């Protein structure tokens with residue numbers, strides 16, 4: 256076991272500037288219903304004693320929603336400090352066994368779900384359209400990056416198939432990577448495994464280069480976020496360590512941005528769609544909204560659907576209620592008690608008389624589907640990805 | 651306490667589709683991932699926990715070509731001090747493997763030798779016990795609890811039907827470790843990188859004075875069990891299926 260060590264979090268995250276105002280805790284997605292207190296953890300980071308971190312198992316409650324970082328009046332990054340604190344536990348091997356298994360699976364199988372690599376393309380089995388595979392010599396303008404969860408989770412695989420249908424109908428020149436598609440690493444980084452994330456950045460940049468990929472459309476806001484921000488930071492970091500990373504300018508878009516652009520160009524119009532007479536509420540995913548200020552594109556796509564009755568949550572855009580699906584929470588229950596945010600969210604949707612909660616993120620889909628069945632709304636409400644609605648309405 | 655742990659790299663076949671190769675003597679390996687045998691991982695963790703409590707050293711050993719070294723590096727990152735690889739193809743015969751391993755262990759200083767209770771590929775569960783016999787030391791198989799006493803170890807063994815038996819065993823001894831004895835720690839990628847500095851010795855069979863060993867078991871043929879002819883899938887709605895099942899059971903005189 257490693258000796259008791261101290262980490263200078265000020266060098267890494269300038270934590271000495273924290274004035275302990277508590278704004279982060281006040282806005283935190285999980286503080287209300289768990290012992291998790293980000294201000295307290297900021298204090299631990301300031302004191303820098305690694306042993307203190309081990310006494311806070313609730314450190315795995317953070318969903319990495321990022322709202323604390325948006326709100327901090329000192330421009331600090333409390334959500335990143337959590338990543339740093341978690342990395343102490345990762346390096347000492349003291350992580351909950353479910354987190355351990357997810358991380359080991361990323362290392363061994365290139366996905367956190369403990370599923371074999373050889374089954375990553377299983378979602379394509381029921382496809383009734385041809386799709387190019389860029390790892391098998393096909394060429395296309397865009398890579399449609401599916402991601403681990405939408406490759407393996409049977410509910411979310413439907414979104415992947417809907418995405419292929421929609422992009423095919425719209426005449427987009429795209430392909431997928433099938434079994435060769437790698438994990439983007441976003442969740443590995445958020446769980447504090449930066450060594451694993453570095454390895455993925457190096458491998459994936461080489462893989463993109465080898466398969467001639469530079470334009471990427473992602474299903475998941477998490478992949479979008481990590482490709483557009485973390486990959487750049489880590490590329491620099493790795494190059495400083497003398498590791499050569501291909502000089503690729505990745506042009507990455509979340510699919511809602513891509514579709515909004517097609518609308519601008521007149522390639523996606525209301526005329527192409529059937530009537531959709533449903534009341535729909537859009538749930539902002541943290542990694543699209545709070546972390547990247549992408550609020551308009553998904554709303555734009557939904558708004559052109561003929562007949563749709565779009566309503567809005569009171570808590571929306573940068574105040575949207577986090578679904579608690581990220582930051583490793585898929586593999587860690589959390590210590591919180593009381594009603595989960597996802598259940599609160601579906602109840603809010605119910606008061607709005609929404610028949611559909613629509614999402615643009617695999618984790619939101621998964622947590623809200625759970626929330627819907629917990630709340631007993633199986634009959635009256637559906638949770639659908641925007642791609643699924645489009646697949647239904649496009650002629 | 652000086653502990654030696656034997657580890658093996660095996661394919662992860664828990665969820666993968668396993669297919670037999672054309673030769674009929676091996677499985678198709680190209681699309682499988684290979685990791686440390688699950689039981690061995692618990693054995694390494696147990697050794698390291700003992701070292702953390704009582705001091706001493708942990709040495710991990712394996713037999714195989716260079717590409718099995720990653721499981722040794724991983725074990726070093728977990729906290730082992732030294733690793734040894736015998737450079738040759740992993741023999742599929744447990745007797746041959748046990749001969750090689752005992753030749754390595756014989757030359758080391760040790761109080762305790764740990765093996766995984768079995769390996770996830772052939773599930774034979776005999777190599778550890780064979781090695782104990784070759785070294786002429788006491789052994790206990792399927793150990794799921796270890797308590798260190800003065801000069802001996804209290805080991806509990808998991809038996810069939812949920813029974814446990816507890817032995818007081820004098821050292822040196824060899825245990826084969828059952829899963830669940832502990833909670834293996836996570837090994838980070840940067841930990842594995844740092845462990846590159848730890849010693850990894852490579853030996854050849856001739857270094858060990860081993861000539862050719864006549865295997866006791868030869869693999870003749872490998873095949874997937876043919877689907878049972880008697881299995882019948884009952885389709886239809888729940889009511890239809892229940893009615894059909896009832897009539898079949900009645901017909902067979904069960905109901």
Ligand code: SF4
Nearest residue numbers: 273274276277279327
């Ligand atoms: S909001 Fe910023 S300054 Fe205030 S306690 Fe949190 S981290 Fe510190």
Ligand code: SF4
Nearest residue numbers: 283317318320321323
């Ligand atoms: S990222 Fe979200 S969940 Fe984590 S500490 Fe900040 S506000 Fe709380």
